[in-house]
Amino acid sequence: QLEEEKDEDSFDMEVAVTNPEKIGKEYFFLTIFELMNRTFSVWRRFSDFLGLYEKLSVKHSLNGCIIPPPPEKSVVGMTKVKVGKDDSSSADFVERRRAALERYLQRVVCHPSLLQDPDVREFLERDELPRAVGTHTLSGAGFLKMINRASDAVSKMTIKISDSDAWFDNKLQEVESEELQLRKLHAVVDSLVNHRKELCGNTAVFAKSMAMLGNSEDNTALSRALSQLAEVEDKMETLHQEQAASDFFILAELLADYIRLLGAVRGCFEQRMKTWQRWQEAQSTLQKKREVEAKLLWANKPDKLQQAKEEITEWEGKVTQYERDFDRISVTVRKEFLRFEKQKSKDFKSQIVKYLESLLQSQQRHVKFWEAFLPEAKAIA
């Protein structure tokens, strides 16, 4: 059944994934969702989220739906968690995972069709979910490999039936080129995060050396000023650290998410191609069957002729079915794509605003710290 495009505002469900708690070897996350002023919450494992993705993928990807891809699996991160390493890097990892799960779930509930899906309902409502099986194959890299293999197979095909197919061709090209640019951008943002962390470390070390220099200085006012400078640089270090977190969680993760999402979009287009291919193959099979019938008419073999006629009827049915499937998936993919573009635009804008606001806040504190230092510098005599 085709879904009517409902106004998304009427389905305003907010979700949150919070309170990571380690039970045994794995983390459970409190998944909270709010609908029509009522709040519900359940505990879910990471594998539960992957299991949800798998179920949705099986059901909806054939329709041309853009299924939001799940967060990446990380062997390194998970090992640390299992081993019980409780340092700052594993805390970072848990936070990264929590945020990714939240974004993933938000995307799922934003999708009007998926929200209706019984598996999604079960995910949100059932107290305890049976442990999902087979999710170990669903690593982030594996997912992308799957998509890329499919795209290699169909990349040679283009449909030239009508103008609307030109639309699909153009959009696919746009998606591919955008994915490339996002990858490039992601690499640079990654570099930014690393350099910012380096700056953090170097600032801390510099602050210490300034404090030592201040101690060594024999002019009292200058000595005091140098110590104050050391304190300012310490505060700078904190600012850099917070900014690095913003760089990562707001920008880098946004880009990583969309690189994966664009892969899913490509998957939809490929799915449409496959459907078209199936229809074309059915048409050529039908043609062959008709040729067989014609030959049999000439050869005058009534039993075989009957079978041939039955097969023709069968394949005529298939051709009709497959054509309908193709039309339906074309409509879905188009609708999905437009919805996706709208969502992407919204997402990027809101994240960029958030990022700029984080920069703004940082600069405000910058001003405060240096304005506090200035009289100290002026007091040197």
Add this chain to the structure above:
Amino acid sequence: TSSVRRNGPKFTQLIVGARSVSVDLNNDASLLIDIPDALCERDKVKFTVHTKTTLSSFQKPDFSVPRQHEDFIWLHDALVETEDYAGLIIPPAPPKPDFESPREKMHKLGEGEATMTKEEYTKMKQELEAEYLAVFKKTVQVHEVFLQRLSSHPILSKDRNFQIFLEYDQDLSVRRKNAKETFGSFFKNMVKSADEVIISGIKEVDDFFEQEKTFLLDYSSKIKDSTARAEKMTRSHKNVADDYIHISATLNSLSVDDNTALKKYTNVEGRVASDEELKLTELLRYYMLDIQAAKDLLYRRARALADYENSNKALDKARLKSKDITQAEEHQQQCLQKFDKLSESGKRELTSFKGRRVVAFRKNLIEMAELEIKHAKNNMALLQGCIELLKSN
């Protein structure tokens, strides 16, 4: 303010305003020196040294000469090797102009030109030119400061070699080659490090110098450390700025229409990094070198003290043997005189050095804080504008 004039494919003329980490405590306008512009051709930098003077010892009241970095080094070494100046702090030699970092980046940019859009390439090239400009400003600053320290010194400003440097209107490199070989100063440095071990052990007679020695030795190692840390911090800051440039260049190729905000922001990070370097890192580096020069003075004095003590021993020996007593007495007197002269001059120099250092730190720390505030406020205005624009769309 500074501007760049481009002649041909390479970077050339640069006009800078006066901006130095050092300060002139001596408000004497009888000899004013500045470097109003410089030329960069391949590896060589040619500085235009401009002198304005009311002193009759010079042939003209207002004149300019072209000078290379090697000419500055020649002048510095000539001063260091002048016996009469043993009691003075010789201003540290300016470091060699170092364009390696922007040059390497320019090379990489050239190699990667095929993989980027014309817009990206142009933007990155612009940023690289800004980096060249920053290095340029830095090197002009340190060379200018060196000369200004000399011109404000009551004794060094009258030095004959200094005058030649300022005035001689032909190629100085010809004269340089006739001067003492640099091997001489290498040797001196070698001997000095051996001295450091021996002479630190000498018992100091004067409280002032005892305190100075302790202070300078400690401060010297701390400021060396601080300089190295500051360099690392500044370099990290530049890396962050470079990343923002890349981000901006990549955003250009994306159809995301919200990218103008980030593009504008990228320019600011770069400015902050280079201002921080000029005010803080360069300040520390300069005083690290200056303190080394002060330590050199202490060692020369300690050497003179050792010579004096040796001459005393020689005199006692001579008296015992009743042989060459007059010679020994004369030698002892000479040593004492030399030592006293060095002590007197050294005390003056070290006291004024203290004052100069405090004033320079004050000036640069104030300027740095003011620049940080200015940049942060500019950033805030920029960001607020962008955020409002995005929210209203």
